[in-house]
Amino acid sequence: MSKPAETESASRPTRVVVVEDEPTITRAIADRLTAEGWEVSTALDGPSGVAAVREAAPDVVVLDVMLPGFDGLEVCRRIQAEDPVPVLMLTARDDETDMLVGLGVGADDYMTKPFSMRELVARLKALLRRVRRASSTPDVGTGGAGEAAAVLQLGDLVIDRAAHRVTRAGAPAHLTPTEFDLLLCLANAPGTVLTREQLLADVWDWVDATGTRTVDSHVKALRRKLGADLVRTVHGVGYALELPDDEDEPEPDGLGADGSGRSS
Known part of the structure; x- marks a missing residue:
């Protein structure tokens, strides 16, 4: 039986x-x-x-x-x-x-x-x-418990584990449970390339590599909902969450791009 x-x-x-x-x-x-x-x-x-x-x-x-x-x-x-x-x-x-x-x-x-x-x-x-x-388990995948780990912020991307809520640049993104888990898995190691097989095992609990197309399609869904620039494809390897771009941060001491202090 x-x-x-x-x-x-x-x-x-x-x-x-x-x-x-x-x-x-x-x-x-x-x-x-x-x-x-x-x-x-x-x-x-x-x-x-x-x-x-x-x-x-x-x-x-x-x-x-x-x-x-x-x-x-x-x-x-x-x-x-x-x-x-x-x-x-x-x-x-x-x-x-x-x-x-x-x-x-x-x-x-x-x-x-x-x-x-x-x-x-x-x-x-x-x-x-x-x-x-x-x-x-609100803190699943955080690598540890604690109130400080309840919200993960990477640049303008905010992931609230406890509420299962995601925003980017203040705009809410409506993710399925699987999309949320995939995003969290990538966000726990920003900039690190994770293979399709690793993502399939960690997110889907599925160890058969024949399911890697599932990973690809869910990544495309994340890009559609959160922006095409969020997840980087490393061809022949897998995917990585892009780190925030420091170029958009303000210049120190109020200086403009030309160092004059004037704003353009």
Whole structure:
């Protein structure tokens, strides 16, 4: 018998809603997650998917992009607007645009069909661990506890770990739990290049290098929300958070650029 899935509390199993219009895939996912000890509800189209999420109040949603009625992107928009929930999206195309759009409407991770059930279960468990860890441990990834570490500031980027709030130049950025964890991982070592495999292991708890495209797409989502200059790509290696540019700091003693004291 399979080991019971990780639970939000000891009183009930993890709840998942699977929204997928292909009955064979729906049954296969439902059977595997049920065997893991999860409580599974299913839906075959967009409108019934939204209704199923409302009724089940799940811990996580598995959501196909292509659905009748309205598509998975619209389902994701609606459920995240009502009561945010972790979402893993399924797409039949290895299309980066689709992935970025999915992340932009509130999805936390994605998988491309065909996929293995083992990987699906591993991704879902990792996603739930990240979300629950974030809600129960404000100082996750800080390298230590303490009130002083609750807020991390790098130039005009401010990360409030306790509130899970991010601003840049005073403007709030609405990040998914996964995007927040990725940003925090990079910000804990500003200027240091972290490999895709390292980020995949630290943020996703996933050690299979086949998932590195997931890292790339989430980095692009961060750039779209926080600015293209924030994360530097080191080709063939990985990513680094850019350090603040000292050029924008005021000249000492009130001197202008020409040293005359005159402002231009």
